[in-house]
Amino acid sequence: MKSLWLSAIREKKLTVIHDWLLRHVLTYDNLAQALLIIAALLIAFLVGNRINRKFSTPELPQKRFGQFLVAVLPLATPLLWLFLQLVSLLVAVEAEWPHNLLTIVVHLLAAWIVIRTASLFFNNTAWIRLIAVLAWTLAALNILDLLRPTISLLDRFALKFGGLRLSLLTVFTGFLTLALLLWGARLLSHLLEKRIRENSTLSPSIQVLFIKLSKITLITAAILVGLRIVGLDLTGFTIFTGAVGVGIGFGLQKIFSNLISGIILLLDKSIKPGDVITVGETYGWVNSLGARYTSLIAPDGKEFLIPNEDLITQQVENWSFSNSTVCLIIPVGISYNADVRKAMALCEEAARQTERIIQDPPPRCLLVAFGESSVDLELGAWINDPANGVKNVKSDVLLKIWETFQKEGMEIPFPQRDVHIRTMPPGTEGMAGKAPEPPPAGNTLPG
Template structure:
């Protein structure tokens, strides 16, 4: 009895098909007419490059438009797949024309490679957006990741992947009792990357929920999002390594030595990170507070786990390590109450009406829009100076982050106008020098005549 015919598996059939395709390509390479295939493929790639350039110019022209997130996602995704898709379309058009005269095995191989490139680029871009968008660390390595994944798929398409895996598996080494190979390490890295991307995606979902939570302090939201992301990444790594057969206990000795080295070498950085969490948790410094640290004074514009950004009134931003904020005196002018007192000093002459001068100063200050009514402005006689009487005006403002130079200048200018109008003088330093006794005008004796006296009048 004859045995029933069996159908070969689909994977084996595909491998056999690509093996035959590679053999045909190898034969074509020995034929001068293969230059027609190479030229046609280069022409398709050149046309795809022109299409990519036009798409980039078109999308760059509309970059400043206020468009929805879905439209921005579509534009960015199109820029990533337009080159392989355009090349694939050109190859599909050129292939039947060239097939009438020559073999097209090289173009047959280019079609799955270009198609897989388009799919992989779009998938990696989608994963990047889901994991954190433009601010994600994945953004800087998107092309690298896409290229690595496409290389693996290309090796599988041409049928060389098993040989590459065997070569990588042959390179082995031992860490303790655990025997590792280069292929196992690469598998572990790929699995860690995959689980970390999933963790970042979950962290992004939780972060949006936390940010949308009403009634929660901004610092507490920042702490929760960062702790959640860090914990999910650690859990992802702990799950990924055992999945590929790497025993975590064998890495304990290496991890301990690395931890000791990092403890000595990176203790400052670790202290900054711990201080950052302390600042975020105790809420002693918040975004928008006006603080003074040493010689730096400005508004807190950003708080990270390692440093805090303070923007001064002149626009210069200072990056202050969090350890400095925790270990030194910080003047927070808007911690619990944004009202601060603004002193203004003015000197008048001894001959003026002091009470009237104080009335004018209080009246002018109370009319300014930034000066608070309660507590009300008050004027005081501070002390008696060499050239005049020193008066001090005390007023309160509720927006010190807007700066004090503008309001001080406006009040001084108006006080000067009112004083000038009512004849109240503002003195300036003066000195009167008198020379007492006889000073000889020229060398000689008393018989030459009486000595002359020299006197100096007021001098400024």
């Protein structure tokens, strides 16, 4: 009896489901909409493939806007499908035909295209996931006709600060708007940076200055426009900005000092990317000029981040400021028994035979001092490419001097000490014969 009762309930449920499918799903209206969707998909697929075959060439990335086209071409078919579905939806709405299935497909397709576009232009997976969640959520709410009630609910949760009303909807839309504007400002700044760097008439320091100013301007404009779009009155932040200004004056003075110092360095062109400089004990090539620091790459590959303020207040040796021709001072020591004039000539000849040493002005060797163990010479040799390294040139010159001295029999001395013993200490008779008698008390030692 119980089994018959359960089977009757199951049969009744199946009947209800069957009737619902016949009334709402398996209808001629839905069938016509499905055929229209399939036809739009086939047309978009055929046309999209032809567009991809026409524009997908190996030379495309080198053309103007080529990289943008390479990124957009995979979206050709989905965009065409969405366009055809929108046209079909507009026609159905105007003709008052059933269009519920078309609406669902348009919303889902739009969300999918947004996610695909985000994956092309964003490298951060966290941002892509966030955009995917937002896109699918908005599509689902719109399909279920819950988007407007959700917006009204978010707008009800609000706080008032004087004349400022801040709701969850304001915070949510402000966050999205600000994120999109900042992303657009960042993308535009990259395009401007590329165009500025391609302009060979601008010096490297001016290029960096224009790039930094454009980034600051675009980001500031994006923040201000985002706040205005959300509806926030910027005059209400006057007291807040005054407090921030006081905080900047006390707590952030070093940061702003480095920022202003960086702008000064870019304006006076005293230091620019590619220069070879020495700051204190740090020597290397200027890799980039940042808003707060300057990147300096040492010959051993280490990268030093020098605060811009140090480059203004400290003494800086710039090997390529106004003239890239610099003189290398190389000390050389020879024996006191050597022919000094011959040694000086050999040093000059060794420098002339080194590849990167230029001949005008010619290398010059001078006698500078009589040292404790050697006659001290000083070789001056000139180069015009300090950006390619300085120590490596000194090494090549010294190696050539060593080889030349070895061929000519020229001695390079090393420190020596001669010890002269005037008296033998007591108790050493067995070591070196009988020791001399010690002098009487009160007498001074000889010598």
